[in-house]
Amino acid sequence: MKRIGVLTSGGDAPGMNAAVRAVVRKAIYHDMEVFGVYQGYHGLINGHIEKLDRGSVGDIIHRGGTILRSARCLEFKTLEGQKKGIEQLEKFGIEGLVVIGGDGSYMGAKALTEHGFPCVGVPGTIDNDIPGTEFTIGFDTALNTVIDAIDKIRDTASSHERTFIVEVMGRHAGDLALWSGLAGGAETILIPEAPYDMTKIAEKLKRGQERGKKHSIIIVAEGVMTGAKFGAIIEELTNFDTRVSVLGHMQRGGSPTASDRVLASRLGAHAVELLMEHKGGRAVGIEQNQIVDYDIIEALAKPHKIDQRMYELSQELSI
Incomplete structure (x- = not known):
């Protein structure tokens, strides 16, 4: 294989540029030509395709x-x-x-594969919801963005003795909420993968106030409900003064962390290696710090799973 393409699709994630850079430079190192497809699958259909060289990806590894x-x-x-x-x-x-993106992007790569065109998927999404890989490109950066926001919100929550609800992204996956809640010391974490009882949550907040607790931080994954709706229910059940912070798209932006840059570089390079071996219909990932690849069709058939023990730990530590 002497000529390959690369595109990014779906929601952007910090580290995508590092992955593009790795694909381009790895391919050129092995005397292959690389073409960039602009604007994802929309650009592919409309032929927004240009040849990329080493300079095309210069000075982008740090950019979100x-x-x-x-x-x-x-x-x-x-x-x-x-x-x-x-x-x-x-x-x-x-x-x-090479297709860099989330589950929707993988569906496109899967379709091309079924039509006989070799594709390799690289997991790029802050949601961390792609089966077959422990981490996706962008998750670590988004996680640190959320933690930084929680730390700042806690200062205000403490000063004004309020309950703050922080709504985070993740769609139907609770990884971002779970990891940030555990790292940020949240009192309650709501994720789509686990049941919850609003009455018990309210009772827990009341018990905290009775023992002298002045503030609380609650993390709500957007796949559960909006932060505004959750805040309204809590106020009705407790009569506490609550505030809601919706972090929104700021979670997608920013310079990628070192972890995301390295992960993106490793995954992008391995995607090129697979195409060099004429192996299409694959997706790359990381497991126990080792780069792996797997059948993209089989991967998409597997449901996303949360780390149940980590969720239990978050409950144990927030008593």
């Missing part, structure tokens, strides 16, 4: 977002849209494609 940009594309979910994408790849003589 993605230089290839990203866009949602409903058309690519159709058979006609997928065929248009393959036509564009063939037009540019591209023999394999």
